[in-house]
Amino acid sequence: MxxxxxxxxxxxxxxxxxxxxxxxxxxxxxxxxxxxxxxxRTWVIRLPIIAFLALLVVLYGYFIWQTQVWSNFNTAFVDQYRLSDRKVPAGQEIPATDGTAAKTCQRSAIVDVAADLTDFNVNQNAWISSMLLYKMGFFGIDWDHTPFLDNKASFQRGINQAVRRTSVELVDTLGRVRGTSGINNDLQSARGNLQFDEFSWYFGLRPFGPKTPTPAYYRAAINSLRKFNTDLAGCNAVFDGRADNLIQFIDRIANDLGSTSDMLAERSENHNRGWFDTRADDRFWFAYGQLYAYYAILSAAQADFSQVVSERNLGAIWTGTTRQFQAALRIQPAIISNGREDGWIMPSHLATMGFYILRVRSNLVEIRSVLDR
Structure with missing residues (x-):
């Protein structure tokens, strides 16, 4: 036997x-x-082949390095702004303390954060989504459909989604007095550049011909945002920090996070193949990038709307929202698993991230309800 x-x-x-x-x-x-x-073959044929292979090795080495090294990634980077030290809401005149007659106004922390997040994406790091080798994929397969080298690209697009949403609100409501002032040209320019396609390289097929790559547009947006804040500091621009504008801003962010929560839920419910779901990491890191950006943007909003926050006694709720963001950003698994929610071997990181997003969104809805009373 x-x-x-x-x-x-x-x-x-x-x-x-x-x-x-x-x-x-x-x-x-x-x-x-x-x-x-x-x-x-003769050396006439061999040498170009060797040169091409060497170029390919260098390009792939650079590409892999850029996708794996996240320069200046820091979930506590908001602390560097020292927002709690700001005593004046954005756009309002700062009382002179040194006897000078020069008139200065408070810069917008939201605009500073939006510019710095974009700078993080395209200057401190390479913008992965428009790199040639990312566009070529893995033997023709989109990198987003593989478990390799796409986490940073998804994270960057999540950040960009939040910055895009913020730029729209800056143009439509925050950067102007509704009904009595025109749209700020710098904010309008920033919004237009941030809405540009995320995947453009120096050459494209649709339409066929040379193109301006995506990072160039985003760098132009950074300059426009910083120019607006310079004008605001010189009291030559407007930041309308009214409660109804804050309500609308929070509404837009809550809706954006709600859409992401739905995306995570759909993937978690219908494709729960554990460690073998090759799209789970894209969804997770996109959501993580959104939370990374909105954590900073909403922290900045608390400073920019400090008068409204104080008048409506929102400090405790806002602090609770900040803690929810911080808790979500502590989730950094080495390998993303999309297992069943009741499974006992493979974890469900998408469900966990969706849970934290819903908690953040719930706090935002509570803030909105207090403001609307």
């Missing part, structure tokens, strides 16, 4: 070994054939 059991396992081992050898032969054969062809 034991001989038959041993023979059975031996047969399994032999079968596996045979299939491994067949797979290895299939994988290695193209390289062996290419080597045979290459060995029969």
């Amino acid at each position: 034991f001989d038959r059991i041993a023979g059975f396992f031996r047969l399994i081992g032999q079968t596996i070994s045979r299939w491994v050898r067949l797979f290895a032969a299939w994988a290695i054969w193209p390289f062996m054939a290419a080597h045979g062809w290459y060995a029969r």
Whole structure:
């Protein structure tokens, strides 16, 4: 009996070994054939091939480095703004303390954060989504459909989604007095540039021809945002910090997070293949990027609307919202798993992230209801 059991396992081992050898032969054969062809060529043909392969190695080395190294990633980067030290809401005149007659107004922390988040995406890091090798994919397969090298790109797009939403609100409500002032040109320019396609390289097929790459537009948006804040500090621009504007801003953010929560829920419910769901990491890091950006933007909003926050006694609720953001940003798994919510082997990171997003959104809805009383 034991001989038959041993023979059975031996047969399994032999079968596996045979299939491994067949797979290895299939994988290695193209390289062996290419080597045979290459060995029969002259150096006139060999040298360009060597140069092309060397260029490919350098490009892929740079690409892999950029996707794996997240320069200046810091979930506590909001602390550097020292927002609690601000005593004057955005756009209002700062009382002179040194006897000078120069009139200065408070800069907008929201605008500073939006500019710095975009700077983080395209200057402190390479913008992954428009890099040539990212667009080429993994042997023609979109990197977003693989478990490799796409987390940073999704994270950056999540940040950009939040900044785009903020730029729209800056143009439509926060950067003007509704009904009595025109749209600020710098904010309008920033909004237009931030809405530009996230995947453009120096050359495209639709339409066919040379293009301005995505990072160039986003860098122009940074300059426009900073110019607006310079004008605001010189009391030459407007920041309308009314309660109804804050209500609308929070509404837009809550709706944006609600859409992301729905995206996570759909993926979690219909594609829960655990560690083998190759799109789970895209969804997770996109949501993480949104939370990373909105944590900073809403912290800045508390400073910009400090008068409204104080008058409506929103300090405790806002602090609770900030803590929910901080708790969500502590979730940084090495491998994203989209398991069943009642599973016991593979965790469900998407469900966990969706839970925190809903808690944040619930707090925002509560803030909105207090403001609307």
